[in-house]
Amino acid sequence: GAGVSQTPSNKVTEKGKYVELRCDPISGHTALYWYRQSLGQGPEFLIYFQGTGAADDSGLPNDRFFAVRPEGSVSTLKIQRTERGDSAVYLCASSPLAGFTDTQYFGPGTRLTVL
Amino acid sequence: GESVGLHLPTLSVQEGDNSIINCAYSNSASDYFIWYKQESGKGPQFIIDIRSNMDKRQGQRVTVLLNKTVKHLSLQIAATQPGDSAVYFCAENEGSSNTGKLIFGQGTTLQVKP
Numbered sequence: 001g002a003g004v005s006q007t008p009s010n011k012v013t014e015k016g017k018y019v020e021l022r023c024d025p026i027s028g029h030t031a032l033y034w035y036r037q038s039l040g041q042g043p044e045f046l047i048y049f050q051g052t053g054a055a056d057d058s059g060l061p062n063d064r065f066f067a068v069r070p071e072g073s074v075s076t077l078k079i080q081r082t083e084r085g086d087s088a089v090y091l092c093a094s095s096p097l098a099g100f101t102d103t104q105y106f107g108p109g110t111r112l113t114v115l
Numbered sequence: 116g117e118s119v120g121l122h123l124p125t126l127s128v129q130e131g132d133n134s135i136i137n138c139a140y141s142n143s144a145s146d147y148f149i150w151y152k153q154e155s156g157k158g159p160q161f162i163i164d165i166r167s168n169m170d171k172r173q174g175q176r177v178t179v180l181l182n183k184t185v186k187h188l189s190l191q192i193a194a195t196q197p198g199d200s201a202v203y204f205c206a207e208n209e210g211s212s213n214t215g216k217l218i219f220g221q222g223t224t225l226q227v228k229p
């Protein structure tokens with residue numbers, strides 16, 4: 001596809017369950033980012049990949065959150081033992097390179113609701 | 116702590132008028148700034164960016180102004196159209212960190228009245 005895609009678009013789960021959120025970046029983009037956006041707020045950085053490796057995971061709130069990008073393309077954000085406070089829109093972005101001035105192109109997000 | 120913030124949560128303008136959306140930042144080490152537009156149910160869409168070695172940059176109908184002395188950023192939209200209605204975010208990047216990690220402000224809602 002032409003842009004960043006994310007699946008599912010909506011995910012409803014129960015407290016304590018495990019969820020996986022998927023991001024397909026723009027083809028050929030080296031850098032991939034995950035952000036979380038709570039209602040009425042701006043996106044908050046979670047983690048950034050350069051290729052297959054997580055170059056900066058300083059935004060992950062705790063060890064229940066984990067992300068992978070095994071082949072340097074698709075990435076999966078994994079959340080264990082979900083809590084109601086995890087409810088938010090999870091956004092993925094990609095950029096051609098990892099330079100700080102490279103434009104980040106965002107996907108539509110996955111809306112996660114934890115009941 | 117360091118933060119990026121916006122002065123007004125909502126801005127209402129008449130169609131055809133010019134819009135000005137403001138943003139204050141506090142991290143003096145930031146050297147790259149971006150404006151994003153976000154429509155309901157969609158991800159942020161890049162509008163325009165500016166490096167800290169510039170004080171003005173123009174795009175199609177949009178202009179970004181950077182005042183490093185007072186740590187202020189603004190987005191000017193000329194001849195505002197109904198399709199410009201959205202939430203606008205400024206974001207900053209601390210270039211010395213050498214990553215693309217962006218810090219976003221809370222956003223300003225732009226409402227365009229026909």
